[in-house]
Amino acid sequence: MTRELGAAVRAATARLADAGVPSPEADAVALAAHVLGTSAAEVRKAMVLGRAAPDGYETLVDERARRVPLQHLTGRAGFRGIELRVGPGVFTPRPETELVAGLAVEAARVVAAGGASPVVVDLCTGSGAIALAVKDEVPGAQVHAVELSPDAYAWALANRDALALDVDVRLGDATEAFDDLLGAVDVVVSNPPYIPAGMEPVDPEVRDHDPGVALYGGDPTGLAIPLVVAARAARLLRAGGRLLMEHADTQGGTLPARLRATGQWRDVVDHVDLNGRPRATSAVRSTARSAEEPA
Numbered sequence: 001m002t003r004e005l006g007a008a009v010r011a012a013t014a015r016l017a018d019a020g021v022p023s024p025e026a027d028a029v030a031l032a033a034h035v036l037g038t039s040a041a042e043v044r045k046a047m048v049l050g051r052a053a054p055d056g057y058e059t060l061v062d063e064r065a066r067r068v069p070l071q072h073l074t075g076r077a078g079f080r081g082i083e084l085r086v087g088p089g090v091f092t093p094r095p096e097t098e099l100v101a102g103l104a105v106e107a108a109r110v111v112a113a114g115g116a117s118p119v120v121v122d123l124c125t126g127s128g129a130i131a132l133a134v135k136d137e138v139p140g141a142q143v144h145a146v147e148l149s150p151d152a153y154a155w156a157l158a159n160r161d162a163l164a165l166d167v168d169v170r171l172g173d174a175t176e177a178f179d180d181l182l183g184a185v186d187v188v189v190s191n192p193p194y195i196p197a198g199m200e201p202v203d204p205e206v207r208d209h210d211p212g213v214a215l216y217g218g219d220p221t222g223l224a225i226p227l228v229v230a231a232r233a234a235r236l237l238r239a240g241g242r243l244l245m246e247h248a249d250t251q252g253g254t255l256p257a258r259l260r261a262t263g264q265w266r267d268v269v270d271h272v273d274l275n276g277r278p279r280a281t282s283a284v285r286s287t288a289r290s291a292e293e294p295a
């Protein structure tokens, strides 16, 4: 017997709630929208009109109840003004990362307002989310991005090509990338791996589906990798250039303090997200070089 869409979505919502999915109704509607090839608003209208549930819907709901990320099931993740393709092998872009991307957009716009073409580098680009959003919002910027994981790199290339955004995406290690841009960059932005070693994420979507190389910051503070990425940013930035780096909400004191201690940065400021949680640090490359810094 054909089931009505409204009943199917309500049953899916209850099922996802039982499975501990944080936003069960929104996910139930999003999956229906995906199968129907339409928007959430159209799904809600079709529910009221008593339309039939589409074939294949319950299979997707089963997978979501097993905590496969919604974005892996739809193959898509919205990020600021763009939509990215995502799936196994790449970190799913998060809404909270829109903050650090927005700070990079602002910094690039300040350079562009002065008449120059801003040079922007995204270290640890994953799906390409930040780099592609910056290019989308500041079309005059020269945007470069690097990613270590070949799987994630392939997703970044696919996203660049699908969005037709002219971004230089490279496969490599962010801690030694872009020898051709030393001292020439206006803005470095990064969402590096920063979860403290040994601290396993609670959400199965993260623990079981985001690649480990995207998550763990390399030591019990979670700051080992972010700090070597920041050291590379210091080599890439011109004096007065700006670093924007995302961090865990527990690192809003430690990351700024560790950056200040290098002597390479001034105007180190921490930023909170929409929920008031410390989420990103900005810093300006100072002209003074620290004693241990290579010339």
Ligand SMILES: C[S@@+](CC[C@H](N)C(=O)[O-])C[C@H]1O[C@@H](n2cnc3c(N)ncnc32)[C@H](O)[C@@H]1O
Pocket (backbone or CB within 6 Å): 091, 092, 093, 094, 097, 123, 124, 125, 126, 127, 128, 129, 130, 146, 147, 148, 149, 152, 172, 173, 174, 175, 190, 191, 192, 193, 194, 213, 214, 215
């Ligand atoms: C937290 S994810 C962020 C991805 C993307 N920037 C975003 O915000 O959605 C960190 C990314 O850094 C990559 N990564 C880890 N170590 C790296 C390194 N040494 N050099 C370049 N990329 C690295 C991981 O593979 C992963 O894609």
